[in-house]
Amino acid sequence: MSRTNPPPRRSRRRAYLVAGALVGAAAMTVSTLSTASAGDDPQVLQRVDNPYAGAQLYVNPDWSAAATEGGGAAIADQPTAVWLDSRAAIEGGSAGSNTMGLREHLDEAVAQGADAIQIVTYNLPGRDCAALASNGELGPEEIDVYKTEFIDPINAIVSDPAYAGLRIINIVEIDSLPNLITNVGSRETATPECDEMLANGNYVEGVGYNVATLGDNENVYNYIDIGHHGWIGWEDNFQATADLLFEAANAGGATPDDVAGFAANTANYSATVEENFAIGDTINGQPIRGESSWIDWNNYVDEQSFAQDFASVAAPAAGFPQGLGVVIDTSRNGWGGPDRPSGPGPETSADEYVDGGRYDRRIHLGNWCNQSGAGLGERPAAAPAANIDAYAWVKPPGESDGSSEEIPNDEGKGFDRMCDPTYEGNPRNQNNPSGALPDAPISGHWFQAQFEELLANAYPPL
Structure with missing residues (x-):
């Protein structure tokens, strides 16, 4: 079995929502943000190490209305990220919907009295070359269209002095750079599209331009995507990913100072913490690493340990400053409900021990699309652990990862067999069944059946 784990792939877009009534903003931590004078303007915020700390985060009324209508009133006041996944999304109407544009969201954040808003910038050339x-x-x-028609217009809005009092948290280009590590060259998981993006350099240049341009604003905090532990936690991938991110942080006019941290598990399902086994455990005198088919030769078993080591070990080794944090997306990795293990599996074999105790109930770590049995994870919270800036719901619960069958659309979104519940897999999930839910709409559109599962299987429970 390969020591370079097939990369779990996923998609996550803005939802096809109906704008609804404003709900109260949810506070991660109740406190008053400090300000510093800039001339005579008291609205310019001091730069902070962790933009989530002490911040009341923006609640998107588009998502909140859909969540309430879908039976999720108990969580409708949670903060979720605003996805900018096309040029049209900047002004509103992404995915054919009547959702708000970026300026409207920022105005709404000010009206809510929010201290911070989360956005996802997600529109690179040749986006997501493996899904x-x-x-x-x-x-x-x-790449020039990306710069002048996507990033520049976003920057023109976020740099408006009217929003200088908001911390703007920018989750940068999901999946792009990790794809250039695992899905290229002679690897079994390689795709021609990823080889092309590695050769033309436009992922690196685009990420660099993104963090350089938006990072020129003192109130913008850029978090670059690092995939998740099941994808990047392998020896061949871990440091190489940090090195590539550092290259991007020096491209397109950027410097490492433009990077506030990293984003892990975005729109994915990996458990935040696996409590019933650890990478150093042994069964019958043999280490479970290498013996368990679930772990294989990965160095990590969950997101938090992976993220902490990436921030404290791999990133500084690549050249980033010490002290950068990670945002872990916990919107769909709770894995509660009746199938949640209450303790370790039997110590009869490494497989039975790990499989019997793991919270993550996917068939394979490479499965990324509309996973059956998933539940809401930890509620958004600031600084929950060392080197972790936040648990956040970056992927708004209820949005589809992709359609379970081909659906014609004008959004440029294709049909990926990993979203087909009958699919038997490919090298990127080691030829396992997809584990996807049936009857799913195209990515970013509201998927009520999935939302109901997320509510039912939430952990901590609702």
């Missing part, structure tokens, strides 16, 4: 469900609108060579 058809999340293909984007720009061709592989359209």
Whole structure:
């Protein structure tokens, strides 16, 4: 079995929502943000190490209305990220919906009295070169369009002095750079599309331009995506990913000072913490690493240990400053409900021990699309552990990862067989069944059946 784990792939877009009534903003931590004078303007915020700390985060009324209508009134006041996944999404109307544009969200955040807002910038040329469900609108060579028609217009809005009192948390280009580590060259998981993006350099240049341009604003905090432990936690992938991120942090006019931290598990399902086994455990005198088919030769078993080591070990080794934090997306990794293990599995074999005790109930770590049995995870919280800036719901619960069958659309989104519940897999999930739910709409559109499962299987329970 390969020591470089097939990369779990996923997609996650803005939802097809109906704007609804404003709900109260949810506070991660109740406190008053400090300000510093800039001239005579008291609204300019001091730069902080962790933008989530002490911040009341923006609650998106578009998502809140859909969650309430879908039976999720108990969580409708939770903060979720605003996805900017196309040029049209900047002004509103992404995914054919009547959702608000970026300026409207920022105005709403000010009206709510929020201290911070989370956005996802997600529109690189040749986007998501290993998953058809999340293909984007720009061709592989359209880096100039990305800069001038996507990032520059976003920057023109966020740099408006009216929003200088908001911390703007920017989750940067999900999946892009990790794809250039695992899905290229002679690897079994390689795709021609990822080889092209590695060769033309437009992922690196685009990420660099993104963090450089938006990072020129003192109130913007850029978090670059690092995939998740099941994808990047392998020896061949871990440091190489940090090194590539550092290259991007020095491209397109950027410097490492433009990077506030990293984002892990975005729109994915990996458990935050696995409590019933650890990487150093042994069964019958043999280490479970290498013996368990679930772990294989990965160095990590959960997101938190992976993220902490990435921030404290791999990133500084690549050249980033010490002290950067990680945001872990916990929107769909709770894995509660009746199938949640209450303790370790039997010590009869490594497989039975790990499989009997793991919270993550996916068939394989490489499964990323609309996973059956998933539940809401930890509620958004600031600084829950060392080197972790926040648990956050970056992927708004209820949004589809991709359609379970081909659905014609004008959003540039294809049909990926990993979203087909009948699919028997590929090298990126070691040829296992997809584990996807049936009857799913295209990525970013509201998926009521999945939302109901997330509520039912929430952990901590609702």
